[in-house]
Amino acid sequence: MEISSKDIIFELVNTESNQEILQERPHREIGDLSVIYKFLVSETEDGIYTLPITNDIAKDMNISEQELFEVAYKNTDERLSFSIKSMREMLIGMMFPFDEMPENDPMVEMMLPPEGDPPMYVMTSSDGIKGACCILYSDKLGDFADKVDSDLVILPSSIHEVIILPKDESMEMDYLKNMVNEINMGVVSEEDRLSNNIFVFERAARELKPVFDNVPSISEDESIKKSR
Amino acid sequence: MKEPSVINVDDNKVVVEKEVNTSSVERLSAYAKTINDKKKEDK
Numbered sequence: 001m002e003i004s005s006k007d008i009i010f011e012l013v014n015t016e017s018n019q020e021i022l023q024e025r026p027h028r029e030i031g032d033l034s035v036i037y038k039f040l041v042s043e044t045e046d047g048i049y050t051l052p053i054t055n056d057i058a059k060d061m062n063i064s065e066q067e068l069f070e071v072a073y074k075n076t077d078e079r080l081s082f083s084i085k086s087m088r089e090m091l092i093g094m095m096f097p098f099d100e101m102p103e104n105d106p107m108v109e110m111m112l113p114p115e116g117d118p119p120m121y122v123m124t125s126s127d128g129i130k131g132a133c134c135i136l137y138s139d140k141l142g143d144f145a146d147k148v149d150s151d152l153v154i155l156p157s158s159i160h161e162v163i164i165l166p167k168d169e170s171m172e173m174d175y176l177k178n179m180v181n182e183i184n185m186g187v188v189s190e191e192d193r194l195s196n197n198i199f200v201f202e203r204a205a206r207e208l209k210p211v212f213d214n215v216p217s218i219s220e221d222e223s224i225k226k227s228r
Numbered sequence: 229m230k231e232p233s234v235i236n237v238d239d240n241k242v243v244v245e246k247e248v249n250t251s252s253v254e255r256l257s258a259y260a261k262t263i264n265d266k267k268k269e270d271k
Contacts, residue, residue: 001237031249039237047248057241094253113260118267120260129249155259163259170270179262186235186258189251208233 003051007039009071009079011130011157014194026058026065031210031218032195035133037068037164040079046130070223073136080125082134084144084164087113094128119148128204132159132194137218138206145203152201153209155180156194167200173211 015022015034027034037053053061067134085093091112092101102108113120121144124131134140135154145152150166155176157163165171181196198216201208208218 001239001242003235003237005233007236041244047246049244049246051237051242051244054241057237058250060238060241061235087256091260092255093258094256111257113264120261120263122256127249128252129247157255157259158252160252161256163256165263175266179259179266183255183258192249192251192255198247206243 003039003041005071006075007079008037008053008068008071009040009050010035010037010069010133010136011074011159012133012136012194017190018195024054025052026055026068026159028069030064030136031199032197033218035069035072035136036073037067040075043127048127049191062074066223070219074223076133077137077140080127080131080133082125082137082140083125084121084123084132085121085141086115088115090122090124102122119166121164122157122161123164128160130159132156135162135199135208135218136181136220138201141201142203142206142210145201147163151203153211154199154201156197157183158188158192159194160192162194173198177212 012019012033013036015032018034020038022034027036035118038050039053053068058065063090090150095101095108095111123134125134140184141152144164153165153167153176154169155163155165157180169176177196177198180198184193184196198211199208200211206221210218
C-alpha cells in the first residue's frame with residue numbers, strides 16, 4: 001500500500017488506559033496523555049479511515065518518533081482544521097447538521113446553553129473526530145487567549161474535543177475537576193475518555209499546565225518551539 | 229522526511245480502522261448544563 005508522508009497525523013490518548021496499544025506504537029508521553037501516530041487514509045461523511053503507525057511500520061519507514069512528531073505536527077493542523085466555536089454554536093451544528101435550527105422552539109432552546117453567559121467554547125477538528133490533540137498547538141490557544149483577553153481553563157471532555165473556559169478568579173478548580181470526573185464516568189465511553197485532570201493555559205507564558213500539582217507538566221516540543 | 233514522500237507499507241501490516249465520534253451532543257450537553265447550573269447557583 002502506498003501512502004504519502006503528508007498523511008501522517010497524530011492523536012492524543014490517555015496513557016494509563018492505553019498501555020497495551022502504546023507498547024506496540026511509537027509514542028511520547030505528555031503529562032498523563034500520550035501522542036500516537038497514524039496515516040489518514042480517507043475521510044467520508046460518516047467518519048475517517050486511518051492506518052495506525054506501529055513500531056513495525058515505523059521501523060520499515062526508518063523514521064524516529066521525533067521525526068514522526070514533527071511531520072504530524074505540521075500535517076495534523078492542515079488536515080484536521082482545528083477551530084474554536086461557542087458551545088451553543090457547536091451544539092446547534094451537531095443537532096441540525098443539514099437544516100436551519102427551528103426558531104422559537106422552546107424544546108430546542110431548553111437543550112441549548114445561552115450564548116456567552118457563562119462563556120464556554122469547544123475546540124476540535126472540522127469533523128469533530130479525534131480533535132483533542134488541538135491542545136498541542138499553543139499558538140492557537142495563545143491567539144484565542146488574546147482574543148478573550150484571559151488565561152484559559154481547558155477541560156479534556158474527550159479524545160475528540162476539549163472545552164475552553166476563559167479563566168475567572170471565582171472559578172472553583174476542585175468543582176471543575178470533579179465535574180470532569182463525573183461526566184467521564186457517567187457519559188463518556190471508556191475509549192473516548194482523555195483525562196480526569198484539568199489544565200490552565202497561561203496567556204503570558206504561552207504554556208499549558210495541569211491545575212493540580214500531582215499531574216506531570218505538559219511541555220512543548222523543543223523543535224516546535226525553535227521553529228516559531 | 230522534510231519533504232513529502234511516498235511510503236510503501238507492507239500489505240500484511242495494513243489494518244485500516246474506521247473512526248467516528250458518536251456521543252458528542254450528549255457529552256457536550258452534560259458539560260453545558262453543569263456549568264450553566266453552577267453559574268446560576270453562584271449568583
